[in-house]
């Protein structure tokens with residue numbers, strides 16, 4: 001049996017647990033704005049905007065300044081490295097702006113997925129080299145939490161036990177390194193929605209993946225109270241012919257979590273994974289309305305499902321900034337309600353609210 005040598009001090013643990021709690025307190029969630037430059041290329045090409053640094057800065061500024069009216073809804077923002085060091089038109093750094101609004105600053109620290117040789121197209125995520133040094137610097141520069149995305153695929157032959165084990169272990173190594181640097185790790189084992197599988201199969205795979213992740217976190221002595229989980233919701237594959245009700249998605253998701261996520265974890269912040277904006281909100285609401293005991297905050301850490309309407313309304317034009325800010329605020333407020341099980345669909349959704357945001361084999 002292993003021993004835990006030099007465990008964190010009570011003060012170190014309190015710092016981690018307090019950060020995690022603040023992010024998800026009272027129905028707050030996370031704006032995932034950590035799209036890599038490559039992902040921004042895809043986002044901007046959909047609206048005919050050049051993917052240059054100044055355009056990325058203007059777009060992120062629009063989102064971050066809109067947060068002034070979202071103090072109750074947004075508890076954290078995940079930044080990409082470039083964004084951490086950008087400023088508003090008035091010279092206020094984005095990090096400072098978030099801190100003034102009492103929004104926790106997060107940073108994407110993984111370096112993307114790479115193939116796992118000998119598997120049927122499966123991947124692991126790289127970025128452990130120099131991670132401790134990078135975390136130490138980001139902490140000095142204002143970050144209190146981090147994100148690392150691992151990806152698993154459902155098919156007849158996947159996920160393989162190698163992919164499950166390798167991705168669980170790399171998530172645990174990352175989480176351990178973050179915590180040593182007083183950074184709360186968001187643990188993200190994303191099971192992609194690609195495929196024809198049904199809801200039951202997604203639930204089964206989600207359970208196996210989560211079980212492996214929590215075994216690895218335990219093996220690596222990760223302090224669970226100072227972590228957040230960012231999973232996929234349990235949904236049928238994008239090409240599944242059967243359509244399921246929100247209550248069925250809610251039940252399958254909560255059952256999978258209850259079986260595998262310890263109650264010590266303060267919050268589960270779902271990714272939107274290609275669902276339309278409205279669908280991601282309705283599903284989050286159904287998850288929170290599920291009539292089973294749920295010991296964690298169940299909230300959002302959405303990228304596409306918070307930004308699609310705003311991006312479309314902006315279209316790269318200065319005069320559209322106020323309208324785009326309104327679209328983003330609408331989604332943030334709706335998801336804040338859904339995180340408390342209080343969302344009532346109004347039928348007045350935004351410019352892209354009903355559009356599928358699915359991209360095959362999604363990279364971030």
Ligand code: 13P
Pocket residue numbers: 032149188271272273274301302303304305364
């Ligand atoms: P989506 O909500 O667009 O799936 O992305 C969230 C995210 O941060 C994935 O890592």
